[in-house]
Amino acid sequence: PYVSAARYGKDNVRVYKVHRDTEAGVQTVTEMTVCCLLEGEIDTSYTEADNSVVVATDSIKNTIYITAKENPVTPPELFASILGSHFIEKYAHIHVANVKVVTHRWARMEIDGKPHPHSFIKDSDEVRNVEARISRKDGIAIKSAIVGLTVLKSTGSAFHGFVRDEYTTLPETWDRILSTDVDASWKWKTVENLEAVQALVPKFDEAWKSARDITLKLFAEDESASVQNTMYKMCEEILVAVPDVATVIYELPNKHYFEIDLSWHKGLKNTGKDAEVYAPQSGPNGLISSETISA
Numbered sequence: 492p493y494v495s496a497a498r499y500g501k502d503n504v505r506v507y508k509v510h511r512d513t514e515a516g517v518q519t520v521t522e523m524t525v526c527c528l529l530e531g532e533i534d535t536s537y538t539e540a541d542n543s544v545v546v547a548t549d550s551i552k553n554t555i556y557i558t559a560k561e562n563p564v565t566p567p568e569l570f571a572s573i574l575g576s577h578f579i580e581k582y583a584h585i586h587v588a589n590v591k592v593v594t595h596r597w598a599r600m601e602i603d604g605k606p607h608p609h610s611f612i613k614d615s616d617e618v619r620n621v622e623a624r625i626s627r628k629d630g631i632a633i634k635s636a637i638v639g640l641t642v643l644k645s646t647g648s649a650f651h652g653f654v655r656d657e658y659t660t661l662p663e664t665w666d667r668i669l670s671t672d673v674d675a676s677w678k679w680k681t682v683e684n685l686e687a688v689q690a691l692v693p694k695f696d697e698a699w700k701s702a703r704d705i706t707l708k709l710f711a712e713d714e715s716a717s718v719q720n721t722m723y724k725m726c727e728e729i730l731v732a733v734p735d736v737a738t739v740i741y742e743l744p745n746k747h748y749f750e751i752d753l754s755w756h757k758g759l760k761n762t763g764k765d766a767e768v769y770a771p772q773s774g775p776n777g778l779i780s781s782e783t784i785s786a
């Protein structure tokens with residue numbers, strides 16, 4: 492046997508960093524969870540217990556803290572690229588660093604109508620993620636994402652005209668609840684090195700805001716004929732709004748809310764246009780995904 496692929500490192504490295512603007516008296520916080528996995532000439536550490544090629548995962552963890560201390564931690568695309576580049580530059584036998592950064596939400600509190608200088612709320616479990624592959628020979632490939640943005644609309648969603656056969660029980664509907672946990676990601680065109688990432692820095696936050704705004708606006712306003720079609724419209728608009736992005740990926744669970752027929756109770760009407768009380772379903776759920784590439 493031989494090792495066909497190997498990567499190792501430290502996962503679930505939680506990092507918090509505060510920026511203190513003493514002049515303005517305003518503090519800003521960033522909290523993230525980092526995973527950093529290395530690839531390279533490391534097979535002998537698996538096949539021959541040769542630890543001389545192993546940068547200990549503990550040292551990788553230490554490097555994450557030091558890199559966070561000495562560099563910007565935002566935008567996460569930049570921090571991930573700086574961190575990954577460190578390993579390629581420092582260790583000749585390490586050829587790829589796979590860095591995932593999950594940034595958690597700390598929304599600045601508004602107290603008496605004013606942004607508070609140093610207090611924040613975790614207003615949802617939504618996260619902003621980055622997965623970067625920093626490779627000595629292939630350059631830097633970055634995928635950014637919005638994950639865990641849970642949304643619901645109480646109307647403005649239909650689903651009819653689908654295959655009807657001996658397996659079908661789902662009634663057609665012209666007015667249903669639509670709810671999903673958005674997982675949207677966009678792949679940047681691969682860049683040569685860290686310098687090229689730094690040139691892109693102003694675009695990373697803009698792209699995240701555009702992708703999030705487009706997703707919410709279309710979700711709310713589209714008279715949805717299906718999750719598939721609404722998802723495609725989101726991809727189209729993101730590809731137009733963010734030219735440096737080559738591919739947009741969505742994965743949307745369809746979190747069903749079932750009507751409850753209460754007619755057995757004194758003829759109580761609670762279906763179709765009379766439906767008001769529904770049963771939210773934990774599962775099964777639909778799962779609709781797509782990858783859309785600019786022309």
Ligand SMILES: O=c1[nH]c(=O)c2nn[nH]c2[nH]1
Nearest residue numbers: 650716717718719745777
């Ligand atoms: O939007 C939807 N897409 C589907 O493919 C589907 N299948 N059942 N309900 C559905 N809703």
